[in-house]
Amino acid sequence: MSNRGDRTRQGADGPVSVPETLGEALQILRKHPSLQIWSGGTWWSQPANRDETGEILSLHRVRELRRVVRSDIQVEVGSTVPMERLYTVGRRFLPQLVVDTLHQIGPPPLRNLASIGGAICIPGTILPITACLQMLDARVELRRQGNSRWVTLNQFRDPSGGVRIAPGEILTRVRIPLHPWTHWSLHNYGTPFPVGTESLAVICAASIDKSEISEFRFVLVMNGTSQIRLREAEMDLVGRSIPLTERESRSVIGVLESHPYFGSALNDIGRWRASNGLREFLQKLR
Ligand SMILES: Cc1cc2nc3c(=O)[nH]c(=O)nc-3n(C[C@H](O)[C@H](O)[C@H](O)COP(=O)(O)OP(=O)(O)OC[C@H]3O[C@@H](n4cnc5c(N)ncnc54)[C@H](O)[C@@H]3O)c2cc1C
Secondary structure, three states: OOOOOOOEEEEOOEEEEOOOOHHHHHHHHHHOOOOEEEOOOOOOOOHHHOOOOOOEEEOOOOHHHHOEEEOOOEEEEEOOOEHHHHHHHHOOOOOHHHHHHHHOOOOHHHHHHOEHHHHHHOOOOOOHHHHHHHHOOOEEEEEEOOEEEEEEHHHHEOOOOOEOOOOOOEEEEEEEEOOOOOEEEEEEEOOOOOOOOOOEEEEEEEEEEOOEEEEEEEEEEEOOOEEEEOHHHHHHHOOOEOOOOHHHHHHHHHHHHOOHHHHHHOOHHHHHHHHHHHHHHHHHOO
16 A cells, blocks of 8 residues: 555555544545545445455544434435434434335344445445435535535436446435425335345335325335336326326326336336335325
């Protein structure tokens, strides 16, 4: 490792930089933009995901990245906040759908380490919590030395699962809107880890105002690698009176079932679970 004049340690996996502040972390990254970033390190801990030769920047000591700040309309969560802490603190005020999604992630020891920023930044992988936050219009802050920008999670994650982050940049905060969703549902089948094994998450949310749908969201996450959003159908449902007619429900389910991924990424049971999850949710809107 080059002499960085920063805090480095010789760990089992090679040299590790351990900055104490965000400023220090950004400075190190400016000089060494290709460092592997470790947050909770659970993803990296799997040998298949690790580049043994790469040097590491660990964020676990950076206190600025461990904050949770709430206002009336949103919560800003530091990227290294572990899922378990976000669940414990956030269950008083986060949308219940987010709380439920956090609660269903792996076993508690994993949730104590795995961070919200780490989950969002895994390339080529779509975890249910990422899809859920994306569906609920969360935004992320990306910083590099001398520059910071906020983008939507939709902009940050490209449809094929890649992450749009520039060399030398880190994800520092996640902003979750505190929208009052009146209806939601979450069905997880199998585990999205390891990625590529058979798994399915069916996630829905809606807001009803004066017997009309004012917001509707739906996402299907398949095998941790692909997702289906029904943006046009979502918009089409806004303004409809509840309960929906059988014909209206069938039309939305038809849009899902005609999606190219629906046929290619799911087996018979998966297809049934996805259609049924959506159907049950639509029937629940009363
Ligand atoms: C045994 C096991 C079981 C699991 N079970 C589940 C499950 O049931 N449900 C589920 O949803 N998930 C599951 N997972 C996946 C788990 O949720 C992820 O491994 C975790 O969220 C990643 O977070 P992390 O903080 O550990 O990330 P890390 O391992 O530290 O990093 C993950 C990736 O993000 C990048 N990164 C991290 N932080 C930043 C940042 N601030 N800026 C830029 N890039 C960054 C890293 O470079 C790396 O590419 C499981 C994982 C394991 C190991």
